[in-house]
Amino acid sequence: MNFPQIDPVIVEIGPLALRWYGMMYLLGFFVAYLLISHLSRLRGLPLKRDDISDLIFYAVVGVIVGGRLGYVIFYNPLHFLSHPLEIFAIWTGGMSFHGGLLGVVVAAVWFVHKKQLPLLLTGDILVMASAPGLGFGRLGNFINAELWGRTTDMPWGMIFPGAGPLPRHPSQLYQAVLEGLVLSVVLYILHRRQARAGVPLFTFVALYGLFRFIVEFFREPDAHLGLLWGGATMGQLLSLPMIAAGLIGIFWCRKKQV
Template sequence: MFMLAPPLLALPFPSIDPVLIELGPFAIRWYALAYIGGLLFGWWMAKRLCARPALWGGRSPIQPEEFDDAVVWIAVGVILGGRIGYVLFYNLPFYTANPWEALTLWHGGMAFHGGFLGSILAMYLFCRRRGLPFVSMLDIAASVVPVGLFLGRLANFVNGELWGRPTDVAWAFVFPHGGPEPRHPSQLYEAGLEGLAIFIILQIVIRAGALARPGTVAGMFVFLYGCARIFVEFFREPDAQLGYLLGGWLTMGMLLSLPMLAVGSWLVWRARRRPALAASAT
């Protein structure tokens, strides 16, 4: 009996230049366009949700023009939080020795969990200043975040960064800076799970009336993202400067995602125990 050897071939990595347009010292990168595209599409879609009373069981507690003003706060929270989170969680010794490098956003280095916390803080401050319901604002933002995650992970793939662990699966890629081994395209796994799958699930529950119970959509997003990220971390190569934690299997991405399971579950449980918006208004 003959045994089949593992496949020796890998898919060719697409030669897409990470820089779309370069004008002298200025460069427009796909990664930056992913952030911009995610914010613009999320802004447009969130306003549509605010303008559809039927999804809320009555008048939306946040009007489209109010969300217009919130977008700037959210964008600042995402960028500052994402950068600070990367500095603190993923490469603190380097930035402690080179503090000015923390300002060089064009060199890369953003952390989702930091951007997530930064955007929540920004929305809280905005809602407190305007007297708007914070939890409903979270629901609106959570419903569109997967779009940005989808575009961002595709940009990670184009950049040839955040690649997966070595594998012999038929759809493996040899990444330009990932060594000679074929690797999981973990960026595409994340785009499919954190982006596309969660987006579809949230749109289904929104149309089933989830926005009428504040906290349901936000809780589902937080819980589902935590599950998706922990799952993909089993295929994603840990950051070189961190490696594996606690016995050689836990990663920083897993560690930061574990609390999301508890927080997301609590938000959904809390939302289900409270009356719906229409019932509250009567």
Template sequence: MLPVLMFPQFDPVLVHFGPLAVRWYALSYILGIVLGIMLLRKLVALPPRAGTAVLADDFLTWVTIGVLVGGRLGYVLFYQPGYYLSHPLSILQVWHGGMSFHGGALGVITAMVLFTWRYKLNFLAFADRVTVAVPIGLGLGRLANFINGELWGREAPASLPWAMIFPTGGPIPRHPSQLYESLTEGLLLFLVLYITSRRQSVREHPGFLAGMFLAGYACARSFCEFFREPDSFLGYLPGGITMGQLLCIPMLLAGIALMVNARRQPIYTGLPDPQNQPGEKN
């Protein structure tokens, strides 16, 4: 039998500035959004154009608000509505943790709807570019979960070479499911989307990449849920599924519908000359 790995005791705080502390989890959000916007600047300019570099920069504020507000409210409504209805002030205490990807996704979608309406952009074409960049933040966020020693996996065979004992997970070896999610929802999904996005024939059908992201994330998350320990306050739902898997069902159906619909639509020819676009500066 191979020796079981012990979880390395990472400090969840990256650096202190007097009474202020910068945590790895916060850094993952910041870095994911910044890197995502940098990639978005390049993606929107690919033919057929879906925006401008300046508009991509402007979207930074919109997406940040969408991620934070949507992620927090999603966690409150999907996972612990009873507790937060009884303790409404706790909703604001985000430093105690509690963010939902599915809620964050709804927040970003809302931000994109308002943003594309404000600047008269094609929503699906812009969404295609945004979703290619999203897995960057997902991968970094799951790495931060690992550093924090949270959201660990289910019990694993002690013979598994990478089985790990987490300080808050009891004495049993567990799957490092945070790393599984970082690799599948993050790295693998990003590579698939990015490589596919390089084809102009795909970009000419708005909604296909967004649908691929929704379906791809739903499959990756559902798979990883088989190795991830359910939240203690929820446990397993009827049928042995988890809340994460349940929330992925509408994502999968929406993703398939978007991809099918995208192929039925006329070819998207893109935006006119960038000098005529709102927000673009010479």
């Protein structure tokens, strides 16, 4: 199956271009705003309209700073030690979800402290609001024909431009379904059932780690890293602590409120 020829640029006016990848991020932020507004009312979190905008701003800064530093530290530290100014060249690509998650955690803790809000409940709502954006982002990766999967003989294998003549797993779509759709549905059900504070947050951590660990078996490893300890990828090694932390967190939240 040949990759569908999708122009990554939606519209171009002079030097300005609106790209599908950027549009996916904008869509993710818009949906996040709506979800935070809805869930704040549903769960009784006292957030005003300006507070929601501030929370999203803090989260975006956390994603960008944490995602870039995570990529620098986890994926290519020697290169950036030799070329430190390239750390700031985020337009050239290179972001880490796991680093971005840590960045959001730091930003959210700062926001919660500043606004005197309940930490776990705010985290519950923030991860629910971010899940659709993860799915949109993976769709953007697919449209850009990047982060493709390993070679396969399955009938839905796809020949990506720049990835050689062999069909590959469309692993971006696997991640879009698991990280975006499935994760969103699970978290929303927990919120509708008024799950104990912290349970949606740690469920997100555990399930994302699990989904990412599974999809890494189908995703092409980073070329400059390849397979690491025990044949695992860097994404899998970073996901294992997430699974453990998520399960421990769920157990702790349920036990402390019995």
